[in-house]
Amino acid sequence: MATKQRVSFWQWLGQILGFARQKEKLPYSLKTELLSAGEISFYHILKAIAGPSVTICPKVRLTDVFSVQSGKGWQSNWNRISQKHVDFLLCDAATMTLLMAVELDDKSHKRADREARDELVNRVFDDAGLPLLHFPAKGSYRTDDIAAQIVPCLRRNQPITAVNPVQPVASVEGGAPCCPKCGKPMVIRTAKSGARAGEQFYACSGYPQCKTILNIPQMAGIQQ
Incomplete structure (x- = not known):
């Protein structure tokens, strides 16, 4: 009788623990890729232009780049940028100093809400003095045209110590x-x-x- 009771207890405990494990499973799954095919293509173009002295960070939140001034309105100002990111943030590879940012604009950026979003993001970068360049998403790119805009920003902002x-x-x-x-x-x-x-x-x-x-x-x- 005691053996049956012990077996029943362990079976009951196993059912409880199994039920708990099932409840703990969260509704998340792994994405297959961080960037779209178009973003990957553009990333490799940026990498070829910038070279090994520059680290390219994709999909960076604005709140990881900019701090919000404390005081009245801090929460609302933080909320305005908390859900926004830039496609690529270019940093000095040695010091991780911020050099510039790049946005790859697809057709969605022509919507009114996206235009308002882009205007705000542009103002944030302008006020902070960090260059932000926009490039239209395409099926193919001329590397020379992109380099003509990227390289001057990198030369202007990259610390001299980075090349030592x-x-x-x-x-x-x-x-x-x-x-x-x-x-x-x-x-x-x-x-x-x-x-x-x-x-x-x-x-x-x-x-x-x-x-x-x-x-x-x-x-x-x-x-x-």
Whole structure:
């Protein structure tokens, strides 16, 4: 009798827990892609124009870019931009300093409500002094035409320090240098083959993502 009662109890408990797990399931599912086909195409054009010194962040909320002045009307002013985003935000890759933003306008931007939205967003960027460029969505683009508008904004706003290479410095442990490319500590390796077989050299600990090596003791940079 006691065994039957225990079995019944565990069955009951299992049913309760199973029911709870079913109730906890939330009504969300994973999207298959972050950007549409047209946005992906334009993203790669921007990436080719901007180069490795610029990081391109897609679909960024305005509240992640702009702060709202405190005081009377803060909540309403925050609400006006809280549900709005820009298609692409371009930042300096080294410092993540904001450089400019880009909007890819499809046919929906011709609606009255979208025109009002664009007017507000343009005013926010203008007041903050951050360039915002609009490009009409197309089936194909002339890269030169886009670059002619993008490049001047990047040159005007990108910090000079962003193009300065990181200099190797001594690490805390063992006096080994840090990688001049990615900043990670370097480690001593021994060449196993080739003309320099048996010789030691510094190699980045971030290998294989970073393949920077330095000679010992001269530490002349060599990139594989």
